[in-house]
Amino acid sequence: MSAIVLALPLAGVATASESQASGDGQYCSWLVGPAPADGGVSPVLANECSDVSPEDAQERMRTAASQGSTAARTALVDVPIMYWYEHTDFNNMGGAKGEFTTIFGSAGPCDGAGYRVEPTYWWKHNLSSIIGGSNCDFARLTNIALNSSQEFGIAGYYARYLGGFHDNVGLTQPHA
Template sequence: MTGKRLLSVVAGALAASAISSSPAVAAEQNIVPAEEGQFCAVLVGKAPAGRTSPVLSRACSDTSMAQAEAEMRARKAVIAAPAADYPIAYWYENINYNRQSSGGFTTIYGGAPCDAAGYRLNVESWWQGRLSSILGGSSCDTAHITNRAENDAEDFSILFGGEGAWLGRFSDNVGHMQVHA
């Protein structure tokens, strides 16, 4: 996948106070130092009521996803994040889960299976214009998707074969989403 940015998001049920530097600002504004690399791993906490899940750690690598994940997990250990990772969603660049044509792929992890509150995720810029299908995991069966202009939203079943196989008018036009049970 030359030239494609791969991202593995790890979502954990973490308190904002676990952020090591300027916790109130980082949790409120979702600020993480920018890092460049083809492969990235991002750790986010559970979404506070009505807010975006805070980004707590980010690591990138031009070498491999394994290297990015190892660095992110090393940072995760410093902030006492949950030990387990549960795959809560899979993002695909193309419709029908990339089955007809290859494309970008991201696995999103949570520190626990989905519940009714779920995880609220800002979609990074590379994915905003490319995300075309979503599949849920670990009890995440619904995604509330908002477009980039934030003037349209819809709920999608993200079970295999559900509406998440093609996002329709939201295909290549996703600003943020809430995945939940």
């Protein structure tokens, strides 16, 4: 994986909140399926973490995906759609040790519909900055209470601070 950690330029299906808890490793990689048409959350097809590196977390996720459901085995796991950072300014421009998760989309790059990814309980309370990848230039963030949402540009440095959604993200919907 060529993780953009600030250079910028499991078998089965579970929701993110069921499949990952805090403390699984500093670096995580999730593989999510496309959002269902009914407005539901994208299924998490594989999810692995590592304290070694983002690349190690991705390799673990690939292994889990290759042993998982048919959807996970046939996924395009090289399509990163979002990078989540625990601290503002993308973990203080790499200067702060913090959690880092790469979200991969199984159906390829973002389109108009995109994906709907529910953060784990820990990420809901600690997500502070986001970078989009693979044509995911925007994201609609919904707060934890699910009663307020806002559109953010997530390409480049635009989502370095999430304002009222800082440590208050109940749902992310990255899209083109």
